[in-house]
Amino acid sequence: MNIAEQYSKLVMKHFKKPHNYGEIKNADGIGTVGNPVCGDVLKLYIKISKNKKGKEIIKDIKFQTFGCIAAIATSSVITDIVKGKTIEDALKIKKEEIIKKLGGLPPIKVHCSVLAVDGLYEAIYDYYKKSKKEIPFFLEKAHKEILERNKKER
Amino acid sequence: MKRIYLDNAATTKVDPRVLNLMKKFFTDKYGNPNSLHSFGIEAREAIEISREKIANLINANSNEIIFTSGGTESNNLAIKGIAFANKSKGKHIIVSSIEHHCVLETVHWLEKNGFKISFLDVDKYGVVNIEKLKSLIRRDTILVSIMHANNEIGTIEPIKEIGEICKDYNILFHTDAVQSFGKIEIDVKKYNIDLLSASSHKIHGPKGVGCLYIKEGTKIEPILHGGGQEFGIRSGTENVPGIVGFGKAAEICKKEMKNEKRRIEKMRDKLINNILNIENTRLNGHPKIRLPNNVNCSFEFIEGEALIGILNEFGIAASTGSACSSRSLKPSHVLLAIGLSPEIAHGSLRLTLGRFNTEKEIDYVIKKIPEAVEKLRNLSPYKKRW
Numbered sequence: 366m367n368i369a370e371q372y373s374k375l376v377m378k379h380f381k382k383p384h385n386y387g388e389i390k391n392a393d394g395i396g397t398v399g400n401p402v403c404g405d406v407l408k409l410y411i412k413i414s415k416n417k418k419g420k421e422i423i424k425d426i427k428f429q430t431f432g433c434i435a436a437i438a439t440s441s442v443i444t445d446i447v448k449g450k451t452i453e454d455a456l457k458i459k460k461e462e463i464i465k466k467l468g469g470l471p472p473i474k475v476h477c478s479v480l481a482v483d484g485l486y487e488a489i490y491d492y493y494k495k496s497k498k499e500i501p502f503f504l505e506k507a508h509k510e511i512l513e514r515n516k517k518e519r
Numbered sequence: 520m521k522r523i524y525l526d527n528a529a530t531t532k533v534d535p536r537v538l539n540l541m542k543k544f545f546t547d548k549y550g551n552p553n554s555l556h557s558f559g560i561e562a563r564e565a566i567e568i569s570r571e572k573i574a575n576l577i578n579a580n581s582n583e584i585i586f587t588s589g590g591t592e593s594n595n596l597a598i599k600g601i602a603f604a605n606k607s608k609g610k611h612i613i614v615s616s617i618e619h620h621c622v623l624e625t626v627h628w629l630e631k632n633g634f635k636i637s638f639l640d641v642d643k644y645g646v647v648n649i650e651k652l653k654s655l656i657r658r659d660t661i662l663v664s665i666m667h668a669n670n671e672i673g674t675i676e677p678i679k680e681i682g683e684i685c686k687d688y689n690i691l692f693h694t695d696a697v698q699s700f701g702k703i704e705i706d707v708k709k710y711n712i713d714l715l716s717a718s719s720h721k722i723h724g725p726k727g728v729g730c731l732y733i734k735e736g737t738k739i740e741p742i743l744h745g746g747g748q749e750f751g752i753r754s755g756t757e758n759v760p761g762i763v764g765f766g767k768a769a770e771i772c773k774k775e776m777k778n779e780k781r782r783i784e785k786m787r788d789k790l791i792n793n794i795l796n797i798e799n800t801r802l803n804g805h806p807k808i809r810l811p812n813n814v815n816c817s818f819e820f821i822e823g824e825a826l827i828g829i830l831n832e833f834g835i836a837a838s839t840g841s842a843c844s845s846r847s848l849k850p851s852h853v854l855l856a857i858g859l860s861p862e863i864a865h866g867s868l869r870l871t872l873g874r875f876n877t878e879k880e881i882d883y884v885i886k887k888i889p890e891a892v893e894k895l896r897n898l899s900p901y902k903k904r905w
């Protein structure tokens with residue numbers, strides 16, 4: 366399989382020069398997720414502050430990924446998408462949006478984009494938890510589902 | 520950008536000497552070797568010359584060589600052909616757990632059709648367990664099939680010992696020599712081999728042609744039925760240009776093996792030594808008893824497909840046993856069989872050398888690999904731990 370041909374130009378662009386990678390030392394929330402089947406791991410760090418309207422926004426976001434080309438590219442693109450967004454809007458993100466932003470993913474690599482969305486949910490969940498905020502029902506549910514997904518097979 | 524090809528276990532460039540000889544069998548000598556006119560006769564002669572050259576390389580007689588469409592067909596023919604020819608004697612077959620997919624899938628198919636298969640495990644270097652082999656042999660065992668050298672990790676199996684055991688127990692012995700044929704010495708007589716598979720495109724010959732050595736007097740059922748070509752064992756009009764090219768490729772291998780082996784081994788060792796200088800890296804396969812052209816290493820904290828992706832950007836063509844590059848998402852069965860954890864198997868890199876690689880290329884590669892590894896480790900969440 367030719368690696369460069371299997372992926373879109375945008376995927377390769379993000380892979381070659383990933384945006385927002387690294388660690389945030391005093392992060393407000395950290396999400397760690399792994400795909401149990403392929404073994405890839407993603408860690409997302411977020412820093413939260415308030416915008417002028419007093420709404421909480423994701424002021425900064427960084428990622429660390431142990432994974433394939435698609436995992437690195439989806440990690441990079443999700444940081445682009447949610448940086449500066451309100452938490453409310455960030456939680457609306459779907460894997461389809463990531464895939465579209467990357468100009469498509471090979472079918473077998475769709476799960477890599479799930480990893481990115483899961484990572485974001487987990488980071489926000491972690492922030493709510495750490496700051497002792499009330500966790501919305503849907504986020505609690507998503508968190509449980511993610512834990513289930515992470516557990517399988519490992 | 521200049522490209523460097525280090526995936527010679529996947530396939531090789533056709534040697535210009537091979538291509539040159541093949542050409543006229545497309546344009547002038549295009550007869551069917553089964554025809555009685557001069558066109559047919561010259562094609563027939565060319566095939567027989569090739570047969571002899573190939574037999575020569577492994578110390579066989581030329582009537583023991585059957586041309587096929589490649590390694591996959593040879594392995595299918597050997598295993599299915601022996602299974603069906605001997606099913607009244609027994610239905611038990613032993614293979615190693617690190618065989619190529621075309622052997623594993625063949626025995627899985629036989630299993631569905633009433634045969635019993637035992638899988639022989641390997642040690643941490645990928646060497647089959649000889650004592651265990653003896654214990655797996657049963658009264659109804661008809662065939663042992665163990666590869667000569669592994670395509671992923673390059674480990675060379677003790678086929679001489681296996682041949683002796685099979686001879687003692689009066690069991691047929693097949694070896695998949697696709698990766699070793701033409702690269703290291705093979706003597707079917709000395710090693711007591713009954714069947715041996717080889718493929719042309721791994722030795723700088725054309726794709727789509729290979730052969731099966733079948734020791735004289737061995738009963739085998741054909742899997743392709745038709746016009747009775749290849750001693751009735753493999754019907755179908757012969758791929759004359761392919762066979763001519765394969766023969767030439769084998770002839771060159773025989774003539775140049777000694778020097779080539781030394782030259783390529785030197786580049787291999789340079790690669791290995793330099794790669795192992797990178798922290799948290801290991802060599803997969805046997806440190807000494809390995810193919811002269813195979814390097815297989817694992818890098819902790821990074822994933823193979825991503826590594827291949829960066830090397831590709833540097834113009835270096837390599838391969839991996841990582842899950843992420845395969846269709847199944849499971850890491851290579853070979854790397855798991857030698858006891859690597861899925862994480863480590865995930866970060867594996869295979870570099871395989873060939874006739875056209877140069878020392879200069881290797882010098883470039885050993886400069887670029889640490890760069891690629893460093894780049895990916897900088898992205899990895901495990902970075903802190905090393």
Ligand SMILES: Cc1ncc(COP(=O)(O)O)c(C=O)c1O
Pocket residue numbers: 528529588589590591592594619621666668669670695697698718719720727729
């Ligand atoms: C060990 C081994 N056996 C069999 C094959 C299949 O050979 P071919 O590609 O000629 O069908 C290969 C090639 O990938 C191989 O490495």
Ligand code: FES
Pocket residue numbers: 400403404405432433434435436474476477480842843
């Ligand atoms: S995250 Fe599993 S293959 Fe990419």
